[in-house]
Amino acid sequence: MAEPILAGVAESDLGETPDRNWLDNAAIATVRALEDAGCSLDDVDGVAVAGGDDYMPALVLSEYLDLDEPSFLEGTEIGGSSFEHFCGHVRSAMARDEADVVVVAYGSTRKTGPTDERSLEETHPIDGFVRPTGLFRPPGAYAMAARRHMHEYGTTEEQLAEIAVATREWAAMNPEAAHREPITVDDVLESRKIAEPFNLLDCCLVSDGGGAVVLVSEEKAAELGVPEIAVAGVASTSTHRQDISEMPDMTTTGAAVTGPKAFEQAGITHDDVDVAEIYDSFTYTALVTLEDLGFCEKGEGGEFVSGGTTAPGGDLPMNTQGGGLSYCHPGHFGVFVLIEAARQLRGDYEGDRQVDDAEVAVAHGTGGLLSSSSTVVLRRES
Amino acid sequence: MSAPVEDRREEWEGPVPVPTGATVPFWAGALEGELRYQECDCGHRQLYPRAVCTACGSEDPPFAASDGVGTIYTYTVCHVPGEPGFGDRTPYVVGAIDLAEGPRLLALIDAEPESLEIGARVAVTFWRVSEAAAIPVFVPE
Ligand SMILES: [Zn+2]
Numbered sequence: 001m002a003e004p005i006l007a008g009v010a011e012s013d014l015g016e017t018p019d020r021n022w023l024d025n026a027a028i029a030t031v032r033a034l035e036d037a038g039c040s041l042d043d044v045d046g047v048a049v050a051g052g053d054d055y056m057p058a059l060v061l062s063e064y065l066d067l068d069e070p071s072f073l074e075g076t077e078i079g080g081s082s083f084e085h086f087c088g089h090v091r092s093a094m095a096r097d098e099a100d101v102v103v104v105a106y107g108s109t110r111k112t113g114p115t116d117e118r119s120l121e122e123t124h125p126i127d128g129f130v131r132p133t134g135l136f137r138p139p140g141a142y143a144m145a146a147r148r149h150m151h152e153y154g155t156t157e158e159q160l161a162e163i164a165v166a167t168r169e170w171a172a173m174n175p176e177a178a179h180r181e182p183i184t185v186d187d188v189l190e191s192r193k194i195a196e197p198f199n200l201l202d203c204c205l206v207s208d209g210g211g212a213v214v215l216v217s218e219e220k221a222a223e224l225g226v227p228e229i230a231v232a233g234v235a236s237t238s239t240h241r242q243d244i245s246e247m248p249d250m251t252t253t254g255a256a257v258t259g260p261k262a263f264e265q266a267g268i269t270h271d272d273v274d275v276a277e278i279y280d281s282f283t284y285t286a287l288v289t290l291e292d293l294g295f296c297e298k299g300e301g302g303e304f305v306s307g308g309t310t311a312p313g314g315d316l317p318m319n320t321q322g323g324g325l326s327y328c329h330p331g332h333f334g335v336f337v338l339i340e341a342a343r344q345l346r347g348d349y350e351g352d353r354q355v356d357d358a359e360v361a362v363a364h365g366t367g368g369l370l371s372s373s374s375t376v377v378l379r380r381e382s
Numbered sequence: 383m384s385a386p387v388e389d390r391r392e393e394w395e396g397p398v399p400v401p402t403g404a405t406v407p408f409w410a411g412a413l414e415g416e417l418r419y420q421e422c423d424c425g426h427r428q429l430y431p432r433a434v435c436t437a438c439g440s441e442d443p444p445f446a447a448s449d450g451v452g453t454i455y456t457y458t459v460c461h462v463p464g465e466p467g468f469g470d471r472t473p474y475v476v477g478a479i480d481l482a483e484g485p486r487l488l489a490l491i492d493a494e495p496e497s498l499e500i501g502a503r504v505a506v507t508f509w510r511v512s513e514a515a516a517i518p519v520f521v522p523e
Contacts, residue, residue: 120400126430128399128409132517133490135476136464144478148456151500193473196459196495245478245488250456 003230004090004102005221006378007214008037009339014176014209014328018112022052023064025210025330026107030065033212038224039101041065046072046102048090050082051332053108061105072099078238079367080279082106083213083334084374088234090215100220104338107210108330126242138281139203140195141244141369146284147197148250152299157197159302160283161188164201164325166311167280171322173312173353178205179326188283202283204324204333211335213342227346233266233377235259244369251299254373255292255364263294266360266377270295274358275344276316277337279366280323286310289364290318293375317355320344334365338376345380383450384415387516390509395467399515404431407445412516417506419485421446429485450506451523452481459495479504479520490519497522 010032012025020028026049034040047070049057058075072093074086086104093099120128135141149155165185171177183201191200221228235258240246263269276295280286287301295316296304310318319325321340324333341361347354363376401409408431411418419429421444426437435443457477463469475491475498491504503523508516 120397121402125403125405125432128401128405128515129430130488131397131465132399132511133476133488134396134460134463134465134468134471134474135458135488136460136462139462140458140460140464140476143458144456144476147458148500151456193459193461195461196473198458243488245486250478 002095002218003232004087004094004215005218005226006229006231006338006342007216007221007224007226008033009213009342010036010211011176011339012107012210015178015207016112017109017208020109020208021113022107022109023054023060024107025109025208026052026061026105026212027064029107029210029212030103030105033103033214037214037216037226041067043101044103045070046090046093046099048074048086048102048104049106050075050077051106051108072102078236078372080281080332080334081236081365081367081372081374082332083338084234084363084365084376085236087215087231087376088236091231091234094217100217102215103212104215104335105210105212106332106335108332109208110331111206111208113208124242130243136195138369139198142282142284143195143198144244145247145250145370149284149288150197152251153302155287155302157189158185159306160202160287161185162305163280163283163286163310164188166305166308166314167319167323167325169311170320171326174322174327177322177327178207198282204281204329207328207330209328209330211339213335213338228381229342229345230379230381231376232379233262233264234375235261236372236374238372241368241371247370251288253288253292253366253370255289255375258373258375259293262375262377266379268360268377272360273316273362275320275341275355275361276318277320277341277361277363278318279333279337279364280319280325281329281333281366283325285366285370286318289366293362293364312352320353320355334367337363337365341378345378383417383447385417385450385506385508387413387415387508387510390511394509394511396511397465398512399517401514404433404442407431409515411445411447412508412518413510415508417448417450417518418445419448419481419483420444427484429487448481448483452479452504454498454500454502454504455480455486456500457491457498477520487518492519492521
């Protein structure tokens with residue numbers, strides 16, 4: 001099957017953007033990503049957008065960018081993994097010659113924007129059960145899953161903290177990262193309690209910002225002369241949505257399904273993976289995803305991440321921009337794992353921040369309350 | 383079963399359930415100290431209440447009364463309030479409770495965090511928080 005080429009990537013300004021709304025940030029990221037790909041808004045014939053605080057976000061962004069009758073429109077909302085999920089739909093559309101240049105975009109003002117205050121009359125029936133518990137979501141929900149993992153497999157808070165420490169080492173090399181000062185396992189354990197077993201440094205930060213990637217057909221990529229970073233495998237699934245109590249087994253995510261599928265499509269094994277960009281809304285998110293993707297046996301994630309495996313110089317470089325834990329997290333982090341995977345495969349960086357001769361990257365998104373999973377395998381064609 | 387229903391309307395500042403649609407019999411039961419789940423004629427048991435059985439597709443599966451006991455599948459101690467009205471309660475415990483009958487339910491656990499462990503047995507009580515609803519709260523057995 002023809003594989004879409006990831007031709008351009010970009011972020012909007014990150015951190016605090018009080019004078020922008022979600023749409024501004026998505027649009028800014030889009031035009032920057034198009035510039036990165038060497039093309040323009042006139043080339044765009046497809047839009048995929050999720051996470052916008054608007055009804056019909058694909059229409060809203062298309063209008064805002066004044067696109068000329070786009071043939072591909074996508075707004076499926078499955079949370080933070082939506083952007084990986086879109087890669088599969090874009091591949092199908094391109095195989096049918098329905099689109100040549102598709103922007104996959106996200107924007108938010110999660111930090112400075114208005115918050116969503118709805119009454120229980122207006123929400124899903126399960127909210128009548130969940131909200132009166134006072135559970136702080138999402139952290140409390142992920143914390144409950146982490147606690148269950150600790151119970152079943154002996155995973156420790158120290159092991160979870162190792163992920164935050166390694167991720168911060170990557171962030172230290174990223175000028176765009178929100179938090180760059182080094183931290184230790186003790187720093188994580190001694191940080192403020194949020195929802196046990198999570199401390200503050202187990203949790204992603206909250207920021208404003210947007211990101212976009214441009215997916216183009218092989219023909220268009222040849223015309224543009226961009227590095228050929230191909231979407232070689234992609235798979236998505238979900239296990240539940242509205243609350244963590246509906247997750248069948250809190251120690252196993254949908255990545256156990258999507259990982260093998262995406263790897264098989266791409267014709268790769270774990271040994272082929274040079275860099276992993278794994279959604280890290282919380283330390284546990286990354287740990288359980290590594291297990292479910294098969295980088296280690298189920299239950300051995302804690303041991304796997306200990307000792308700097310995912311840090312600079314480790315066997316599996318992970319979240320090489322600093323992740324949601326240290327770089328940015330405007331709500332849906334999934335677009336940023338694609339951006340960083342592409343940059344590593346293009347060899348955009350210098351020194352220790354660049355993973356040597358990276359040819360295969362795994363970008364994994366997680367959405368909801370560990371609810372949705374989407375895995376993308378990206379491969380640099382030589 | 384009939385579990386205690388404490389009137390907490392005066393002190394409760396948190397969100398209040400609004401019985402609607404398929405959830406109405408659940409909240410009616412709670413006011414009377416009865417924890418209800420849906421048990422379809424096909425044998426499938428489910429919570430939260432839905433208009434269809436997720437096993438066989440039957441509409442409006444009937445409710446049955448739980449014995450109100452179960453075990454802690456997992457829990458968290460919340461140090462940051464997740465809803466308005468919870469600020470004075472921190473830290474408080476939220477658990478996922480596996481009822482003896484099968485369904486899993488998210489609920490407050492009214493106990494000291496140090497005393498809890500996964501797998502421990504708990505029993506339901508109810509806190510009446512509005513005219514229309516009492517919420518299930520679990521305590522160690
Ligand atoms: Zn049934």
